[in-house]
Amino acid sequence: MHDKSLIKDLQRKALKIRKHVIESVYRAGSGHPGGSLSIADIMACLYFHEMRHNPKNPQWEDRDRLVLSKGHACPALYAALAMAGYFDEEELKNLRKTGHFLQGHPCMKKVPGVDMSTGSLGQGLSVGIGMALAGKLDGKDYRVFVILGDGEIEEGQIWEAAASASHHCLDNIIAILDRNSLQIDGPTEEILSLEPLPWRWRSFGWDVIEIDGHDMEEILDALHEADKNKRATLIIAYTIKGKGVSFMEGTLSFHGKPPSKEQYIKAMSELEQAEEELNG
Numbered sequence: 001m002h003d004k005s006l007i008k009d010l011q012r013k014a015l016k017i018r019k020h021v022i023e024s025v026y027r028a029g030s031g032h033p034g035g036s037l038s039i040a041d042i043m044a045c046l047y048f049h050e051m052r053h054n055p056k057n058p059q060w061e062d063r064d065r066l067v068l069s070k071g072h073a074c075p076a077l078y079a080a081l082a083m084a085g086y087f088d089e090e091e092l093k094n095l096r097k098t099g100h101f102l103q104g105h106p107c108m109k110k111v112p113g114v115d116m117s118t119g120s121l122g123q124g125l126s127v128g129i130g131m132a133l134a135g136k137l138d139g140k141d142y143r144v145f146v147i148l149g150d151g152e153i154e155e156g157q158i159w160e161a162a163a164s165a166s167h168h169c170l171d172n173i174i175a176i177l178d179r180n181s182l183q184i185d186g187p188t189e190e191i192l193s194l195e196p197l198p199w200r201w202r203s204f205g206w207d208v209i210e211i212d213g214h215d216m217e218e219i220l221d222a223l224h225e226a227d228k229n230k231r232a233t234l235i236i237a238y239t240i241k242g243k244g245v246s247f248m249e250g251t252l253s254f255h256g257k258p259p260s261k262e263q264y265i266k267a268m269s270e271l272e273q274a275e276e277e278l279n280g
């Protein structure tokens with residue numbers, strides 16, 4: 001059991017991330033709300049509790065690293081980074097705008113706090129493994145978190161990376177799979193089935209933890225357990241694409257489409273209502 005005030009605080013942070021996602025994608029007129037909303041709770045737990053990082057020193061050598069391998073979900077990453085203090089929250093309003101640094105996929109050279117440029121799916125786990133291996137070679141105790149999409153892991157490179165993590169005995173890498181069961185073209189199980197997922201990853205030498213990816217207690221417990229594991233860990237977080245906005249939940253249409261003005265107003269009022277309920 002975790003402290004109730006911590007859980008509430010993280011839930012508030014996740015709601016704020018969701019509001020920023022809707023606001024920034026709406027203002028941009030493009031972007032990926034569905035897969036950003038599904039990772040909001042995970043992002044809140046990572047940036048506001050679990051990760052060792054310092055917004056005043058984004059390049060701190062001993063920081064935990066985060067690779068958002070499903071880079072299209074960067075509106076959630078940008079929101080978390082801004083809220084943590086890496087840059088001004090006002091900048092979120094300039095998502096995807098020419099002349100500004102928050103582009104449609106994250107760039108490590110432009111955005112403070114972004115550890116890896118991503119967007120071309122399938123590559124982030126390999127990069128994360130490189131970082132984890134480098135940490136071992138350098139005698140560092142930082143951890144590497146990699147957030148994967150379930151459509152993304154239909155790509156072959158992911159499985160080569162999975163094999164190399166166990167080959168190199170990397171206990172400092174924690175991958176989190178956003179198992180929202182939808183990719184861009186439809187349900188993952190119809191496009192290229194992934195199940196039985198836990199079994200597949202275990203057979204590659206990983207420890208696997210399965211959780212509800214919207215339950216703060218479960219996310220925190222899983223991260224804690226993963227930290228203690230002596231092998232690479234995959235947390236399969238069962239989530240809902242579009243979580244938190246009724247008409248986006250579980251739908252394909254908001255994978256890569258902004259809300260209309262009416263939809264934006266409805267989405268924001270739903271999230272504000274959820275905030276009021278949380279604050280009692």
Ligand SMILES: Cc1ncc(C[n+]2csc(CCOP(=O)(O)OP(=O)(O)O)c2C)c(N)n1
Binds near residue numbers: 032119149150178
């Ligand atoms: C190599 C590559 N191929 C195709 C795309 C286009 N693309 C963007 S998002 C996406 C679907 C990803 O599905 P999933 O990983 O399940 O993401 P989520 O549903 O969580 O948003 C695709 C195919 C891409 N970004 N990179």
